[in-house]
Amino acid sequence: MTYKNPDKNGYYGEFGGAFVPEMLYPNVEELQHNYIEIIESEEFKTELNDLLKDYVGRATPLYFAKNLSEKYSTNVYLKREDLNHTGAHKINNALGQVLLAKKLGKKRIIAETGAGQHGVATATACALMNLECIVYMGEIDIARQAPNVARMKMLGAKVVPATSGSKTLKDAVNEALRDWINNATTTHYIIGSVVGPHPFPDLVARFQSVISEEIKWQLKEKIGRKNPDYVIACVGGGSNAAGTFYHFVDEPSVKIIAAEAGGFGVNSGKSAATTFLGTTGVLHGSKSIVMQTNDGQVIEPHSISAGLDYPGIGPFHANLFKNNRAEFFSINDDEALESAFELTKLEGIIPALESSHALQVLKKKTFQKDDVVVICLSGRGDKDMETYLKHLSQ
């Protein structure tokens, strides 16, 4: 059994599939039939790799965090996705999908965004490749991630507020899906995480898998072996985590840790810790673990970080959870803030609030002195400065 890729129907174990309204069948089927052939072609790979190298700035460093390592008496390496162009891992997927959309002859791009990083990445790729770009974003996220809204607008994207439900990421996905149904022939929907109907979870995981591909050769170069003892990443929908875990999930010696957003606490009624609170259900076109009431109504999530404020996880991660292949932690808002300030103080790196959830695992788990622990620093904290400053002055 492999954890890496789904079966031909898009299932990771019991999770995945494609649950879409009839009007989206042609689009989803077109993608299902063509995505592997297109993205595995030499022409596509060369074009994308050139962009990743010269435009995005890959490979991103694998940084040995000496001060953090000393504090936690282990060996901590940070995979610096925060140093990518536009400030997070999201650009790896956005560029790949915009290239794919061009090959499919689509002229119009839509996307959803939570923290704004996927929206900025998509708007950036669309500016580069001269495509129309519309980004759906929850009204609450528009307020709390204002710098990214400004960036999207400057890049030429239209930002459309999602005003239903909790006015956050889930609601933005709903609006984007609605748009796609109405504009199925002209439009490609660039999903920003490993969620949605098959083939999106696999497509996005493949574009993000460059993260673990690089970790392997970078570790080999630094310590003489390709596999760490632990890989750790935060999970919203799960794309930076899927990319970080991808080349390690089928290597039993590598332990995998996912950090979810606990919000005010798992039992507070204001949380986004899906594996702790969720049950099997269908959300946004795939079967996975979802926070829902007994009669299937989605429960509104809460997290201080817009990128983790989502009531589900991708089927890739649901399968890891179900099979105990990954250990899941729930990290609360205040704990994430604590880790953000700690990294800033110890290493001079201001992380995104999302990534700070992964950093907090250092406090939750005891590592051995000679363990090699790789944490994905999925993004930089510029977008979160207002939240940080609010807590700095308290």
Ligand SMILES: Cc1ncc(COP(=O)(O)O)c(C=O)c1O
């Ligand atoms: C910096 C950063 N990290 C993590 C995430 C969470 O998304 P995912 O779980 O798909 O990596 C986001 C989402 O916006 C983000 O901006």
